[in-house]
Amino acid sequence: MINAKEIYYILLKAYGQPRWWSDDPFVVMLQSVLVQNTTWSSVEKTCAMFVNQLTPEYIEDLSTEELEQIIRPCGFYKAKARTIQALTAWYRKYHFDRQAVHEVPMPRLRKELLSIRGVGAETADVILVYAFYKASFIIDAYTRRFLFRLGYNFSDDTAIKLFFEKELPEDAQFYGWYHWLILEHCISVCKKTPKCDICFLNGDCRQKLPK
Ligand code: SF4
CATH class of the missing domain: 1.10.1670.10 (Helix-hairpin-Helix base-excision DNA repair enzymes (C-terminal))
Incomplete structure (x- = not known):
């Protein structure tokens, strides 16, 4: 065979x-959550609403309600908002520094990502590969x-x-x-x-x- x-x-x-998905690791993280159970066109429309503010700093300054309203077109917006906030907090631990994340061994990163509610194996691996160049x-x-x-x-x-x-x-x-x-x-x-x-x-x- x-x-x-x-x-x-x-x-x-x-x-x-x-x-490639996107050169911006945070865009990959956010979109990998938004795309769960919805279409890619809904994700693109939602991301367009952030204009040029699709950054972890901007997301962490939004209230949960504000974030929910922006991502509402992607469905399951309450659960997704919670996951995006948790992912942003996780990335904050690395000072929003892609290289700092990249230097951590893949199994440890995967375990950390999988411990976040709303991040399953597929989402974790998308983030590892496309955002942080880790082979999974x-x-x-x-x-x-x-x-x-x-x-x-x-x-x-x-x-x-x-x-x-x-x-x-x-x-x-x-x-x-x-x-x-x-x-x-x-x-x-x-x-x-x-x-x-x-x-x-x-x-x-x-x-x-x-x-
Ligand atoms: S389209 Fe899919 S099912 Fe059909 S021959 Fe190709 S791989 Fe096989």
Whole structure:
């Protein structure tokens, strides 16, 4: 069966150089919470309302009610406001300094992030990879469905993580690009109803739909 590296290079050939989430670590943190259970367009509209004030200093000066009102279009705004405030307080412990966070070992950072209410494994790994360049492969619903369709039958997310991490270089940039390619593939081709006839992986896929 096709391996993790082979999948990467097929996706890279199909979709070209992947994008990065954002160069601003705080934007990644905030958006990774806002995007939970909502659409990306709602996140973009909400972020636009911050104008040029999407900074941890600005967020920590807002009252809970003010923050809730701004992020309301993203849904679950009370829970998300609480999580954003807790994440901002966590980042404050590092003086809002990306490099200071980056210097902490990944397992310790992951544990700290997972202890914040509203931050699950997917959100923690998005923050680790895209905000702080720490290598922890991101597993989301798209990744699970995509691998299942290819023919893999993993017992849980830990096994999926291992599938990627044991074969790939331990490199946050590589992980970030790979996750972006999977997103791109699952949004445009391997959708709920997949377009297998135009898929670059259809020769290696167990669940490809017949033409
Ligand atoms: S062949 Fe179809 S099911 Fe398989 S990866 Fe491609 S789009 Fe998805």
